[in-house]
Amino acid sequence: MSIATTATAPGLSRAGLLALGLGATVLARSWATVSGVGDALVLGLAFGLALGALALAAGLRLAIPPLGALVVGSGGGAALVVLAVLISRSGPALIAGQSSALLPWALVTVLVATAEEWILRGVLFDLLDRHAGTLAAVAVTSAIFALMHVPLYGWHVVPLDLGVGLWLGGLRLLTGSVAAPAVAHVLADLATWWL
Amino acid sequence: MVALTARRRRAVLSLALGLGIIAIAQATAPSNRPPLYDGVIPIDAYRWLSPPPGEHGGAKSVEASDLVEGGRSPLVAIGTPETPPQAQIFVQPGGLTLPPGTTEIRLSITPVAAEGQPSGGHIAGNVYRIKVTNQDDTALSAPPSALGSVVLRGPGAIADATVEQFVNGSWQKLKTDPSGFASTFLAVPVTQFGDFALVVPGSGPSSANAQPAPSQSASAAPSPEATASPTTSPPSPSVDTRTIFLALGAVVAAVLAGVGVWLLTGARGRGPRI
Numbered sequence: 001m002s003i004a005t006t007a008t009a010p011g012l013s014r015a016g017l018l019a020l021g022l023g024a025t026v027l028a029r030s031w032a033t034v035s036g037v038g039d040a041l042v043l044g045l046a047f048g049l050a051l052g053a054l055a056l057a058a059g060l061r062l063a064i065p066p067l068g069a070l071v072v073g074s075g076g077g078a079a080l081v082v083l084a085v086l087i088s089r090s091g092p093a094l095i096a097g098q099s100s101a102l103l104p105w106a107l108v109t110v111l112v113a114t115a116e117e118w119i120l121r122g123v124l125f126d127l128l129d130r131h132a133g134t135l136a137a138v139a140v141t142s143a144i145f146a147l148m149h150v151p152l153y154g155w156h157v158v159p160l161d162l163g164v165g166l167w168l169g170g171l172r173l174l175t176g177s178v179a180a181p182a183v184a185h186v187l188a189d190l191a192t193w194w195l
Numbered sequence: 196m197v198a199l200t201a202r203r204r205r206a207v208l209s210l211a212l213g214l215g216i217i218a219i220a221q222a223t224a225p226s227n228r229p230p231l232y233d234g235v236i237p238i239d240a241y242r243w244l245s246p247p248p249g250e251h252g253g254a255k256s257v258e259a260s261d262l263v264e265g266g267r268s269p270l271v272a273i274g275t276p277e278t279p280p281q282a283q284i285f286v287q288p289g290g291l292t293l294p295p296g297t298t299e300i301r302l303s304i305t306p307v308a309a310e311g312q313p314s315g316g317h318i319a320g321n322v323y324r325i326k327v328t329n330q331d332d333t334a335l336s337a338p339p340s341a342l343g344s345v346v347l348r349g350p351g352a353i354a355d356a357t358v359e360q361f362v363n364g365s366w367q368k369l370k371t372d373p374s375g376f377a378s379t380f381l382a383v384p385v386t387q388f389g390d391f392a393l394v395v396p397g398s399g400p401s402s403a404n405a406q407p408a409p410s411q412s413a414s415a416a417p418s419p420e421a422t423a424s425p426t427t428s429p430p431s432p433s434v435d436t437r438t439i440f441l442a443l444g445a446v447v448a449a450v451l452a453g454v455g456v457w458l459l460t461g462a463r464g465r466g467p468r469i
Contacts, residue, residue, distance in 0.1 A: 033238050138209050156373050163216030170210030
């Protein structure tokens, strides 16, 4: 699915507000998760719906994704998974404890990853690209992507997620569609079930 | 055409830079377990042995046993039943030093009351007593080369912490790395077993001050499977009205924020496809 956004000024104000809305939603989810107020899947579902609603309200328009973007996105996601497998260090593997069934977990994971891409590499990327330039779009969305995972996972994920953000931003630039990074993001996240 | 070429060049640059950073980050990460990149990973609320007001009780213990075959200790890998586990231990196969006549390895991880407080910090979460013995209850040790590991998860969001071990009446720091996931920290190598806790800098509330969690497991069975034993405090329900309100609130807040963006910018038209 590709998207289109409304083209208006002041784009940077919109981008800032979008980032604030994203940050507030991320912090709310993180607080709820570490506070144990509810099931992680329910919170993930709420998070994904909230991001999707935010993206739609900010001008996201859904459309049929270009086939080429889907293919490139699949390759990009496969590369992320293969890289993780090849470079993974030997040593103790932490017990993740997947306590939920695969199907509901997968559905929520797809929703969350897609919604994150709609916001970051979709609406926000487009705003920044048009009003601040391509490099700013890639850099800012990558930085936000890294920072938004800090509340749940800690600062140590920043380098990894910054790299992934650049990779996904590159896919977005290469194909011109948010579908490519969305597909890659979904594939990489789904792989965590087996890895 | 020129713009397209420049855009493609930037795309390749971004992809290459991203790939390099990913490779370095993966190669130097302390652990290869979640998150791979992201995803929805269930994280249970922290279960306290003696919960502070408003926190969850029900810290659990775990026991396991396994037979020694060929004079080598089996892989040691057990964790408490929470998701993710609040305490885990790993030792490579053959990593334990076995006294002559050892036929069975017995393992247990039990939340216990803290004996004393560490200097230069406070205990975050429960103190866990990790016992690794043979069938005669003789404590077993592991040389540094066995890479014995103790992994502890703390309550809430902890950015910096050290795994410490209670030895000879005082808490001693162990070489600690963050796992990069859910306030979980990894101490490697651990050579002796005993009481372990996560210690964060600064003053704070004391955590574990109750009696050891009762155990119900039957560890005599020659099975590598661990058995969990709940404490007396019942866990709270995982989904409640607060969750529903939170979910609805998040959706409403996001919609309001989006509408605010929309109204603020006076967006009306359709832009180019991206």
